[in-house]
Amino acid sequence: MTSHENSTMNGKALNILFVEDNPDHAELVMRSFQDHRVANTIHHLTDGEAALDYLLRRNAYRDPQRSPRPHVVLLDLRLPKVDGLEVLRVIRSSEGLEKIPVVILTTSHADLDVGKAYEYHANSYLVKPLDFEKFTKLMDDLGFYWLGWNHYPWPGADS
């Protein structure tokens, strides 16, 4: 092990695709992610169709400059237009996207949702706590883990 190896990801800016239609939840998440020292880029979209447009680079996101490939996707399940589970299914069946870590962040803890999410190989499934303090703590831990420690299939931010 070399001494810099552990921090290769820690020091690099990451692209995060964040799909969430609830403005209050989005606000909480954005605020907590901005607290991290590394200048990560967060792309916040509010429906599943926009998420697919972004990921598949079509319609408004045809220009790769506007749709840099995310290192990690933070995905709500109940979304307008296209459901979160469908977005996940498309990610897992699209070449070039299939390895992207996807973290589900939802209010649903229904077995059916959890089961489907793992069937489509969600990397992690998180239930939003109702309690504000707990929500904040979850976001801190989530940011620390996924933005600080986890390694991604491609190193730097690219397009």
Place this chain on the structure above:
Amino acid sequence: MSIAQRTGPERSSPRFEILLVEDNPDHAELVKRSFEDHPLESTIHHLSDGEAALDYLLRSGAEAEAGAVPRPHMILLDLRLPKVDGLDVLREIRKTRNFDEIPVIVLTTSSAEPDVKKAYQSHANSYLVKPNDFQQFDELIKALGTYWLGWNHDQGRAMSRAGT
């Protein structure tokens, strides 16, 4: 080699079961030590090769049978392992219906891009590179314990089997 090395006091109440597959005894020791003073209590079953890991998982699927072992809540998996490689262990786990919700976290010294890509291709939940620095190593283990045991959800099957 014993099949399961238990750390911490024996308790009858549910606690988290962790399967640690790691052939480097020093790294295994560091992981165990970090979990010992983690607020979430856990029992670590340490195995040092891929074949033993697959045997263990097979027996954790056979609930009521003799020699059954607890189903792990989380698997920490090294990549370079004797007998059966870590990636092959991972692929076997993901092929098994009963294990598809168990988080498998790759914990390795390799940050080589092909390793990371293959791990995600084989549906590792997360890929972590062991820090060189002891304190950072400890921080990483603490963070992964808090995240996967404290926050991550599955269908509750794992918890209901704790302590069997």
